[in-house]
Amino acid sequence: MKRVYDGKKIITGLVLFLAAFTSPFWYNTVFGTFDYVPELKVEKNGKECVKRTSYMKTNHMVLLRFWRDEVVRSGKRIYKKEDGTEIEMSLSGTCLKCHKNKEEFCDRCHGYLGKAPRCWSCHNVPREAKK
Amino acid sequence: MRRRDFLKIAGLGFISGLFLSSVSFSFKPTRRVRWGITIDVLQCKKNRDCKVCIEACHEIHNVPDVPDPKEKVMWIWTSTFEKAFENELGPLVKETRGSDPVLLLCNHCENPPCVKVCPTGATWKREDGIVMMDYHRCIGCRYCMAACPYGSRSFNWKDNRRYIKKLNYDFPVRTKGVVEKCNLCEERISKNLLPRCVEACPYGALTFGNLNDFQSSPSRLLRERLSIVRKPHLGTLPNVFYLL
Numbered sequence: 001m002k003r004v005y006d007g008k009k010i011i012t013g014l015v016l017f018l019a020a021f022t023s024p025f026w027y028n029t030v031f032g033t034f035d036y037v038p039e040l041k042v043e044k045n046g047k048e049c050v051k052r053t054s055y056m057k058t059n060h061m062v063l064l065r066f067w068r069d070e071v072v073r074s075g076k077r078i079y080k081k082e083d084g085t086e087i088e089m090s091l092s093g094t095c096l097k098c099h100k101n102k103e104e105f106c107d108r109c110h111g112y113l114g115k116a117p118r119c120w121s122c123h124n125v126p127r128e129a130k131k
Numbered sequence: 132m133r134r135r136d137f138l139k140i141a142g143l144g145f146i147s148g149l150f151l152s153s154v155s156f157s158f159k160p161t162r163r164v165r166w167g168i169t170i171d172v173l174q175c176k177k178n179r180d181c182k183v184c185i186e187a188c189h190e191i192h193n194v195p196d197v198p199d200p201k202e203k204v205m206w207i208w209t210s211t212f213e214k215a216f217e218n219e220l221g222p223l224v225k226e227t228r229g230s231d232p233v234l235l236l237c238n239h240c241e242n243p244p245c246v247k248v249c250p251t252g253a254t255w256k257r258e259d260g261i262v263m264m265d266y267h268r269c270i271g272c273r274y275c276m277a278a279c280p281y282g283s284r285s286f287n288w289k290d291n292r293r294y295i296k297k298l299n300y301d302f303p304v305r306t307k308g309v310v311e312k313c314n315l316c317e318e319r320i321s322k323n324l325l326p327r328c329v330e331a332c333p334y335g336a337l338t339f340g341n342l343n344d345f346q347s348s349p350s351r352l353l354r355e356r357l358s359i360v361r362k363p364h365l366g367t368l369p370n371v372f373y374l375l
Binding site: 068072073075077092093118121122123124125126127 | 257263265266267298300301302303304305306307317321
């Protein structure tokens with residue numbers, strides 16, 4: 001095998017780079033926070049959600065996008081839940097009236113995943129939800 | 132086939148074609164609702180400094196009061212007769228009535244040029260005639276602002292949230308980089324309420340209703356009184372009428 005010029009420096013540099021690059025993983029392993037999952041404060045306020053929890057966990061954005069298009073593009077404002085009750089399709093008016101704690105419900109998970117939704121650049125957090 | 136038979140069949144075909152086309156024409160569905168607004172110019176003249184409708188509209192729709200005139204955001208505002216009806220008035224009328232105040236807002240044209248130029252479909256004409264904005268789709272290219280001959284559209288050059296005096300939590304604000312304009316209180320109409328400007332006017336200078344409905348107050352007024360629209364020569368067919 002041919003000798004690598006400045007092999008020592010290069011290999012040391014690569015090892016240092018990899019160590020720095022993966023340092024968050026090592027940090028979490030050492031301090032035991034590797035399997036941290038954000039805990040959400042689910043306030044139901046005695047009402048059933050629009051769809052079942054397992055669906056909402058994975059597909060709330062699909063539902064919200066559907067609501068957005070229905071209200072804005074088609075002018076339909078009423079959504080019929082599976083149990084037949086009718087609710088208004090509104091993020092601020094319906095979702096956040098139940099899930100009053102946006103910081104501990106929306107933001108906690110979205111912050112953990114580093115996924116900032118753009119809803120709040122226009123839509124308001126209702127007054128009573130602001131804590 | 133004999134010549135005579137051919138002519139018989141051709142004639143029959145022609146007549147039945149005529150009949151069918153006339154039937155299909157008469158069954159063509161007409162639009163049920165066509166929202167329109169009338170503005171009584173004389174009432175606005177009598178109460179020259181009245182800004183009730185403007186304040187009421189801007190308050191419920193979270194329209195920011197931007198101090199820089201170049202970056203102003205307006206859904207409804209006033210101008211003078213002379214400026215609003217540049218080509219429609221004769222020179223002598225301009226001298227006597229040119230400085231009368233005129234209330235301006237989006238005309239919700241039947242033939243809206245802003246809709247034609249929008250590259251993303253963020254603005255479109257609804258079935259009931261409202262020219263709507265979908266702020267989710269607006270990319271802020273401002274083609275619509277260039278196309279609108281009435282200056283009814285405003286651009287958010289920056290985050291204007293700080294200029295909203297009193298936030299109405301029930302209505303969204305607009306983010307930086309989108310165009311906004313009057314929505315004819317679409318959110319109120321869906322609840323069977325009048326547009327806020329019409330409701331707020333203390334002098335009854337504004338009426339709102341379905342222009343296709345013979346009994347509605349704007350269509351009654353439009354039958355009784357003379358009216359003009361802004362820049363009719365452009366063929367945009369505004370749905371906001373000014374009663375003279």
